[in-house]
Amino acid sequence: MITVNLAIIIPFLAAILVPFLHKTIKRIHIGWFVFIISSALFIFLIRYIPNIANGDTYLYTIRWIPSYNINFTTYLDGLSLIFALLITGIGALVTIYSINYLSSDENLSHFYSYLLLFMGAMLGVVFSDNIMILYVFWELTSISSFLLIAFWYHRKRSREGAQKSLLITVSGGFAMLVGFIMLFVMTETMSVREIIATVPNFNEHPLFIPALILILLGAFTKSVQFPFHIWLPTAMEAPTPVSAYLHSATMVKAGIYLVARFTPVFGGELTWFWLVTGIGLLTMFWGSFNAIRQTDLKALLAYSTISQLGMIMSMFGMSSAALQNGYSLDSVVYTQAAFAALFHLMNHSTFKGALFMVVGIVDHELGTRDIRRLGGLATLMPITFTIAIIGSFSMAGLPPFNGFLSKEMFFTAALNISNLQFSSETWMNLIPIVAWVASIFTFVYCMIFVFKTFLGNYQEEKLEHPAYEAPFGMLISPAILGALVILIFFFPNVLGEYVLTPAMYSIFPYMNGELGLHINQWHGFNTELMLTIGVIILGTLLYISLRHWKKIYRLLPEKWSFNTLYGNVLEKTESISNAVTNSYMTGYLRDYMVYIYLFFIIAVGGTLFRTQSFLFNIEGNSEITGFELLITLAMMIAAVAILLAKSRLTAIILNSVIGYGIAILFVIFRAPDLALTQTIIETVTTVLFLAAYYFLPEWKKEESKKRSKGVNAIISVAVGVIFTTIALAVQNGKLFESISYFYENSYELAGGNNIVNAILGDFRAFDTMLEVVVLLIAGLGVYTFIKLKARKGDKPLEDK
Amino acid sequence: MIDAMLYAALTLFGVAIVITLYRIVVGPSLPDRIIALDMIGVNLITAIAIISVILGTKAFLDVILILGILAFISTIAFSKYIERGVIIDRKRDD
Numbered sequence: 001m002i003t004v005n006l007a008i009i010i011p012f013l014a015a016i017l018v019p020f021l022h023k024t025i026k027r028i029h030i031g032w033f034v035f036i037i038s039s040a041l042f043i044f045l046i047r048y049i050p051n052i053a054n055g056d057t058y059l060y061t062i063r064w065i066p067s068y069n070i071n072f073t074t075y076l077d078g079l080s081l082i083f084a085l086l087i088t089g090i091g092a093l094v095t096i097y098s099i100n101y102l103s104s105d106e107n108l109s110h111f112y113s114y115l116l117l118f119m120g121a122m123l124g125v126v127f128s129d130n131i132m133i134l135y136v137f138w139e140l141t142s143i144s145s146f147l148l149i150a151f152w153y154h155r156k157r158s159r160e161g162a163q164k165s166l167l168i169t170v171s172g173g174f175a176m177l178v179g180f181i182m183l184f185v186m187t188e189t190m191s192v193r194e195i196i197a198t199v200p201n202f203n204e205h206p207l208f209i210p211a212l213i214l215i216l217l218g219a220f221t222k223s224v225q226f227p228f229h230i231w232l233p234t235a236m237e238a239p240t241p242v243s244a245y246l247h248s249a250t251m252v253k254a255g256i257y258l259v260a261r262f263t264p265v266f267g268g269e270l271t272w273f274w275l276v277t278g279i280g281l282l283t284m285f286w287g288s289f290n291a292i293r294q295t296d297l298k299a300l301l302a303y304s305t306i307s308q309l310g311m312i313m314s315m316f317g318m319s320s321a322a323l324q325n326g327y328s329l330d331s332v333v334y335t336q337a338a339f340a341a342l343f344h345l346m347n348h349s350t351f352k353g354a355l356f357m358v359v360g361i362v363d364h365e366l367g368t369r370d371i372r373r374l375g376g377l378a379t380l381m382p383i384t385f386t387i388a389i390i391g392s393f394s395m396a397g398l399p400p401f402n403g404f405l406s407k408e409m410f411f412t413a414a415l416n417i418s419n420l421q422f423s424s425e426t427w428m429n430l431i432p433i434v435a436w437v438a439s440i441f442t443f444v445y446c447m448i449f450v451f452k453t454f455l456g457n458y459q460e461e462k463l464e465h466p467a468y469e470a471p472f473g474m475l476i477s478p479a480i481l482g483a484l485v486i487l488i489f490f491f492p493n494v495l496g497e498y499v500l501t502p503a504m505y506s507i508f509p510y511m512n513g514e515l516g517l518h519i520n521q522w523h524g525f526n527t528e529l530m531l532t533i534g535v536i537i538l539g540t541l542l543y544i545s546l547r548h549w550k551k552i553y554r555l556l557p558e559k560w561s562f563n564t565l566y567g568n569v570l571e572k573t574e575s576i577s578n579a580v581t582n583s584y585m586t587g588y589l590r591d592y593m594v595y596i597y598l599f600f601i602i603a604v605g606g607t608l609f610r611t612q613s614f615l616f617n618i619e620g621n622s623e624i625t626g627f628e629l630l631i632t633l634a635m636m637i638a639a640v641a642i643l644l645a646k647s648r649l650t651a652i653i654l655n656s657v658i659g660y661g662i663a664i665l666f667v668i669f670r671a672p673d674l675a676l677t678q679t680i681i682e683t684v685t686t687v688l689f690l691a692a693y694y695f696l697p698e699w700k701k702e703e704s705k706k707r708s709k710g711v712n713a714i715i716s717v718a719v720g721v722i723f724t725t726i727a728l729a730v731q732n733g734k735l736f737e738s739i740s741y742f743y744e745n746s747y748e749l750a751g752g753n754n755i756v757n758a759i760l761g762d763f764r765a766f767d768t769m770l771e772v773v774v775l776l777i778a779g780l781g782v783y784t785f786i787k788l789k790a791r792k793g794d795k796p797l798e799d800k
Numbered sequence: 801m802i803d804a805m806l807y808a809a810l811t812l813f814g815v816a817i818v819i820t821l822y823r824i825v826v827g828p829s830l831p832d833r834i835i836a837l838d839m840i841g842v843n844l845i846t847a848i849a850i851i852s853v854i855l856g857t858k859a860f861l862d863v864i865l866i867l868g869i870l871a872f873i874s875t876i877a878f879s880k881y882i883e884r885g886v887i888i889d890r891k892r893d894d
Contacts (some may be wrong), residue, residue: 625807627847630814634821641825653824653833656874660844663867667848672859675848676866683870687877691888 004074004127005060007041007084008137011120015113022109031099034112035092038119042088045081052081053498055505059129059193069190075129078502082342083126083250083257085499086349090249091119093477097357098241100473101364111151111239118144122250126257130190131180138176138218141254142169145246149238161234164566168231172221176258179214182207183265196264196509203268212266215258216275223255225313226283229306230562236298240360243298248305248352256309256345259316260338263507267320276317277417281434283310288441292448292546293553297359297369300445301352304395307442308348314435315341315410318417322508331511333416338507340409342500347394347402347488354481355391355449358384361470361478362453366463371448376458381469383479385454390482396446396539397439397532402488404532407439411528436531443539444546451543590712597715605722608729616728628668635661648693656686673756806854813847834878841871 014037022030048058058076065071076084095115102108121144124137143166150162180190186202187195202208221228235247246252259276266272287307294300319338322331361384362377363369378385394401397408414432460466469475488495505511542549584595608614638657645651659682666675743755743763750762760768820843823836845867852860 626811627807627814630811630818634814634818637818637821637825649830650824650833653837653878656837657821657824657840660840660867663863664844664847667851667860667863670855670857670859672863675860675863679863679867679870683874686874690877690881693881 003044003060004058004076005062005072007044008074008120008124008127010041011037011116011123015116015120018113018116019109022112029099029104030108030112031095034116035095035099037116038088038091038095041123042085042092045084045088048076048081049498052076052078052502055502057506064133069130069184070132071130072133073129073191074127075193076127077506078499078504079257079260079506080126082346082499082503083253084123086253086346087119087122087126087250090245090349090353090481091115093353093480094241094245097244097360097474097477098239100471101241101360102239107151111148114144114147114151115242115245118148118246118251122254125254129192131183131192131195132190134192135173135177135180138222138254139170139173141251142166142173142222145169145235145251148242148246149235151239151242152237155237157234158237161231161237165231165235167570168221168228172218172228175214175221176218179211179218182211182214186211192261199265199268208266209269209271212269212272213275215262215266216272219255219258220279221255222258223252223309223313224283224306225255225279225310226286227562229283229287230566232306233299233302234563236296236302240298240356240363243301244353244356244360247302248356249349252305252309253312253345253349256312256316256341259313260341260503260507263316263320263338264323264509267323270324273317273320273324276320277314277431278317280310280312280314280317281431281438283307284314285310285434285438285441288438288445291445292441293550294445295371297362297371297374297449297453298356300371300449301355301359304442304445304449305348305352307438308344308352308395311410311435311438312341312345312348314431315344315413318413318431319507321417321420322511334413334420335504335508335511336409337413337417339496339500339504340406340413342503343409343492343496344403344406346495346499347406347485350481350484350488351391351394351401351403354387354478354485355395357474357478357481358388358391361474364474365468365470368463371452373459373462374453375456376454378454380458381454383475384470385450387475387478387482388450388454390485391478392446392450394485396443397535400489401485402492403485405489405492408528408532410435411531415527432531436535439531439535440539440542443535444542447539447543448546594711594715597719601715601718601722604726605718608722608725614725614729617731621731628665631661631664631668648696652686652689652693655689656682659685671756673754803854806850810847810850810854813843813850817843817847830878830882834875834882837878838871838875841867841874845871 014034018030018033021033058074060074062072095112098111098115102111118141121137121140125134125141128134128137146162146166149165150158152158183195184190186205186207187198189195189198219225224232232247232252236243238247263272284307287303287305287310291300291303291307294303315337319335319341321337322334324331359369361381362374365381366374366377368374390401394403397403397406411432414435418428418432420428584591635658638654638661642651642654642658645654659678663675663678663682666672666678743759746752746755746758746763750758752758752762817840820836820839824833824840827833827836845864848860848864848867852858852864
């Protein structure tokens with residue numbers, strides 16, 4: 001049984017099929033095929049709900065690289081089921097929507113291939129039990145999201161948005177990979193379940209905190225947490241179905257999933273609590289604050305997504321407080337924050353998906369989504385308006401919509417956490433205050449979204465098309481989502497008992513007591529209700545006086561934003577690396593030689609110096625006769641004289657003196673074959689020098705700086721000294737027996753008296769053969785150099 | 801006795817080579833240097849012959865012959881270069 005694995009693989013297979021089907025079947029829109037796939041997967045996953053609610057889990061394994069512990073293992077439990085239902089369900093709705101949204105002139109097969117690729121990758125992320133597989137699918141979501149954002153690749157802004165999102169999410173993904181490897185080092189297992197089971201054994205490990213931070217970095221970049229939120233607003237250049245699907249309901253929640261999944265691993269750590277809660281609240285505040293200033297509807301929704309994700313993230317952080325004091329009954333109260341987070345996760349997917357689709361409809365019908373040009377659409381587009389009201393009132397946290405319930409639970413969680421006693425009280429009291437202020441801003445931008453778009457004056461002269469209600473096909477999906485928003489408000493406990501409670505047991509696997517929570521629409525006059533009423537009153541006041549206080553956004557200049565920082569970092573890294581490369585890649589061969597020799601001096605000389613191996617042992621060396629001394633002296637004189645020679649011919653003559661000197665040294669050291677070859681080669685080289693000499697330009701005095709000459713002198717002397725030292729030090733120790741005895745019986749083995757020739761032609765003939773090939777290549781090379789010349793008008797043979 | 805004489809002769813040839821080298825390094829004109837190189841070649845031939853006697857081997861007689869030919873060839877090459885500027889003439893009908 002590998003059914004869950006199959007659920008991941010099917011979208012990938014379908015993605016391969018899409019282009020073929022699109023080409024062969026012209027009559028039917030290819031989107032329907034994708035719709036069938038995703039809705040079939042949704043129904044298939046729904047069938048698991050009763051079993052999961054009973055506490056069953058499913059584990060399937062396909063062997064992939066067993067020798068490295070990497071297997072395609074899937075684990076289906078409450079937590080992954082929630083996400084999988086969102087992915088497939090909203091995937092199906094988005095497909096219906098995009099069938100009507102994208103015109104048939106677009107490259108539809110690309111679009112649906114990417115979409116299926118993304119769906120499969122996302123299912124892989126939530127189902128994977130093996131951290132390496134999880135990482136693979138994680139990167140696949142980044143890549144498919146990159147492709148989808150740049151779907152209109154001819155637009156510059158689309159490409160920029162895609163690049164930015166890829167850079168940020170992939171660098172976070174890399175950090176996460178490092179964190180995973182650290183986890184593997186600590187626990188020696190790649191299975192998430194086994195890691196959770198062995199947590200108490202390794203939470204004192206020095207790698208524990210680094211792994212925590214790196215994995216959180218991955219989650220934060222993916223889930224647009226502060227300050228990595230900047231890629232989401234630029235990713236709004238994608239087609240609206242993509243924004244609705246990836247950038248509100250699924251991909252940005254992958255980081256949330258990761259945090260939820262790893263809460264049992266890291267949740268007991270205070271660092272985790274503060275990072276997740278703190279960054280989450282900061283993101284929530286910053287996102288809601290910035291959403292108000294946006295004039296583009298999609299940008300507003302992007303910032304609102306950032307804010308809502310920050311809220312969900314902070315609730316998961318708060319719930320980790322339950323793990324601080326171990327698994328006791330008292331701490332169950334804190335786990336309810338996670339319940340609220342899961343609940344709001346579902347709610348956010350419903351209303352945000354609907355809102356994105358509403359914006360898509362407005363954009364599609366009117367040709368603009370600029371708030372300043374919109375207004376008065378309520379009577380012209382009544383259905384869209386209704387859905388927009390449902391969505392944004394739910395987002396603002398008003399009854400009778402599901403956002404109200406999750407916001408109340410959010411306040412409960414924030415108030416509970418402020419009673420916690422492991423840190424100074426002021427910090428703890430700050431949490432509900434920040435949450436409350438951010439909720440007020442949320443209320444304000446929700447009102448802006450509905451009322452600036454749909455009420456006020458209808459300005460037809462500013463629109464590209466006159467306003468009409470959208471076609472039926474485009475309204476189906478947002479209507480379903482809007483209906484869900486209301487349904488969840490009235491029957492929250494169906495969702496709570498069957499879907500959310502099992503997920504709670506996956507987040508807190510070792511918790512005692514009842515984890516689920518009964519959701520009440522009405523829970524008396526308590527602090528939470530007062531907070532909500534305060535949000536509504538203050539929010540309304542702020543919305544009415546918006547014109548007066550909007551100036552505060554101008555206090556922070558544009559160039560101080562994180563976008564500018566990101567742009568500057570990209571630009572600076574480019575220019576700095578350019579400058580660095582230009583500074584040493586001079587294009588002069590002599591500079592590169594300096595680097596090579598400097599490296600040689602540092603590496604070899606440094607090794608010699610560090611190992612103290614320059615001990616010279618000249619015992620057993622033969623005596624030096626007067627003649628040898630004189631020959632060596634002559635060669636030295638010639639060598640020095642070459643450096644000082646005033647003409648090339650003198651240098652050539654001196655060079656042949658050295659060559660002949662080597663030949664006589666070969667004679668003295670009893671190597672007749674070498675001496676023969678050396679004399680011949682020396683003569684031939686001299687003649688070649690002379691032949692080439694004719695074509696050389698006039699001998700010019702090299703005009704280089706004094707300092708570079710000095711540097712050259714120092715380097716050459718150092719290289720010489722090091723070589724001499726090595727040659728002398730080599731005699732110091734004899735590591736092995738000489739192998740020359742092997743060739744003593746050359747006559748018996750090879751039938752030759754001349755050992756040298758026997759070695760060359762018999763014992764080691766392979767080397768000789770290759771040397772012959774080298775000569776052949778050199779000869780051919782010279783021939784081609786001389787003979788092959790580009791004719792006039794031909795392309796140059798090589799770039800200069 | 802004969803060994804000592806051979807070594808003495810060898811050393812003297814070495815001295816001769818060093819002295820000839822003076823002409824190559826300093827030599828005011830190019831022909832001076834070429835003749836000096838030729839002379840070094842001849843000195844080497846003699847030196848190799850003496851070494852062969854000292855070592856009591858015939859193995860280096862080839863070297864002597866080759867060196868004789870090659871010293872000649874390189875001198876000719878240099879001379880031709882000085883005279884015409886090229887070593888290998890092109891064919892007229894090329």
